[in-house]
Amino acid sequence: MTPQTREEVPPPATIEAAALHRLFDALHARGYTIVGPTARDGAIVVAELDTADELSYGIGVDTEAGRYRLRDRDDRAAFGHSAGPQSWKSVLHPARAPLWSADRSPDGTVVVREPAEEQHRYALLGVRPCDLAAIAVLDRVLIGGRHPDPVYAGRRDGNLIIAVECTEPGATCFCTSMGTGPHADSGFDLAMTELLDDEGHRFLVRAGTAAGAEVLAELPRRPADEATLTLATSAVADAATRMGRSMPTRGLPDLLTDSRESPHWDDVASRCLTCGNCTMVCPTCFCTTTEDVTDLTGDHAERWRRWDSCFDLDFSYLHGGSVRSSGQARYRQWITHKLGTWHDQFGSSGCVGCGRCIAWCPTGIDITQEVAALSLLRLAAESEGGKDDR
Ligand code: SF4
Ligand code: SF4
Structure with a gap:
């Protein structure tokens, strides 16, 4: 342009x-x-x-x-x-x-x-x-x-x-x-x-x-x-005025940081298949990996780049094993990067509100509802903390 x-x-x-x-x-x-x-x-x-x-x-x-x-x-x-x-x-x-x-x-x-x-x-x-x-x-x-x-x-x-x-x-x-x-x-x-x-x-x-x-x-x-x-x-x-969903964006990066140990990750993991559909359809998920192929004679080799997903177990594989071995850890990584640490890394949210990840999740996991649930749990925890302080 x-x-x-x-x-x-x-x-x-x-x-x-x-x-x-x-x-x-x-x-x-x-x-x-x-x-x-x-x-x-x-x-x-x-x-x-x-x-x-x-x-x-x-x-x-x-x-x-x-x-x-x-x-x-x-x-x-x-x-x-x-x-x-x-x-x-x-x-x-x-x-x-x-x-x-x-x-x-x-x-x-x-x-x-x-x-x-x-x-x-x-x-x-x-x-x-x-x-x-x-x-x-x-x-x-x-x-x-x-x-x-x-x-x-x-x-x-x-x-x-x-x-x-x-x-x-x-x-x-x-x-x-x-x-x-x-x-x-x-x-x-x-x-x-x-x-x-x-x-x-x-x-x-x-x-x-x-x-x-x-x-x-x-x-x-x-x-x-x-x-x-x-x-x-x-x-x-x-x-x-006719958007089907809304996302409370104020303080979102802090919410995700504060929710690191939230019990809600277990709840999401009980529904998440770690299929990676949400990352494939997301217009901003950009991660890739490389793969090598050869022909049967071994005389021709190719290196390809293909999309990868943070829901894939191999995505965080370091020597000896995967850093994020559980579904809880992988969903937390995805949503925390998308809505939180993306701001630190690239100066904006990684989510543009297109709704694709909601529609194409086979079990209907909804990024807006997961944020709402995390928010409610933090409020509940803060109110419990307030009671303890009294
Ligand atoms: S599309 Fe749904 S089930 Fe698949 S990894 Fe994403 S949140 Fe989990
Ligand atoms: S709603 Fe956000 S996280 Fe979901 S696919 Fe669209 S940009 Fe990605």
């Missing part, structure tokens, strides 16, 4: 839904590979799209703890669904990536090859505000330090980000609590708000960068009138 001064940002415009095809044309003409939400295998997934027809028109989503179902909507909304199992992490920080390969020649010499450079420039279409925040988190972690991750850097380079503000929060969403949505403030080249009523199916579009403004200038559009601006603002404001 190319930053732009406020003076250069063109005024918001309205485009008809049919103009999404022109948006695809404009992005293809610039050489972008377009990635966006589409319905596949019973879920809204993030996939490469050739045309706007592949967007998930008329499909909504019902979520709850441990539950995710597609449903038909009674309109043709293209982005009328909350977060699916994948996030933009699957594009920018892929689940598997080759690191190098090596071949032994007949004369015994070994040639090591690095993977080919990233060929795609991605246009990310339909990024929700919570996921804009998640990309910002990954940016800090993976390219914000002294040793940028080459895979992420290659895939992130030259992105065009088209956000779609959220007017359809799910029952597991809590971005309002985390301050990451449903309005898109920054981090996008274009931001769209989908509007569907008697006036038709259309989008309010704001440009955030010069690159976004250039694309917008190629679309059939009209200046956004006051009524459209007001409608879009109130649709997003209304979404903020």
Whole structure:
């Protein structure tokens, strides 16, 4: 994205839904590979799209703890669904990536090859505000330090980000609590708000960068009138009041530090399968491990990087055994890092309130309810302590 001064940002415009095809044309003409939400295998997934027809028109989503179902909507909304199992992490920080390969020649010499450079420039279409925040988190972690991750850097380079503000929060969403949505403030080249009523199916579009403004200038559009601006603002404001979950963020890192020995970890562990689903679907969980493979002759070897999970026993394996051998310790590690020590490490929460870990936990473990339980137990302990002091 190319930053732009406020003076250069063109005024918001309205485009008809049919103009999404022109948006695809404009992005293809610039050489972008377009990635966006589409319905596949019973879920809204993030996939490469050739045309706007592949967007998930008329499909909504019902979520709850441990539950995710597609449903038909009674309109043709293209982005009328909350977060699916994948996030933009699957594009920018892929689940598997080759690191190098090596071949032994007949004369015994070994040639090591690095993977080919990233060929795609991605246009990310339909990024929700919570996921804009998640990309910002990954940016800090993976390219914000002294040793940028080459895979992420290659895939992130030259992105065009088209956000779609959220007017359809799910029952597991809590971005309002985390301050990451449903309005898109920054981090996008274009931001769209989908509007569907008697006036038709259309989008309010704001440009955030010069690159976004250039694309917008190629679309059939009209200046956004006051009524459209007001409608879009109130649709997003209304979404903020319809979040299915909330998270008390005040003092959260301290709560987790104080809860180190809480009896609640046993309770969570009695429900947690340590399957790691929550870390796979989380848009900010970034941990990886490496694995080596060879062919049967032993003449060809490859090293791959793949996602890892702090719920995996091997994740904390040091000489002689795993540091976190129990489910209690592993869940505590995950939630304490995500909501507490992430602040110390990266200056923000590691949670953006997307709700994916709640929907995709097979036993319905709910990060917001676990925090509420820890909070109640600490209150009870403080009140007991107060009695003892009297
Ligand atoms: S909290 Fe749920 S999703 Fe996460 S490891 Fe435990 S059972 Fe799996
Ligand atoms: S911890 Fe859960 S709600 Fe928070 S960002 Fe990760 S998946 Fe989303």
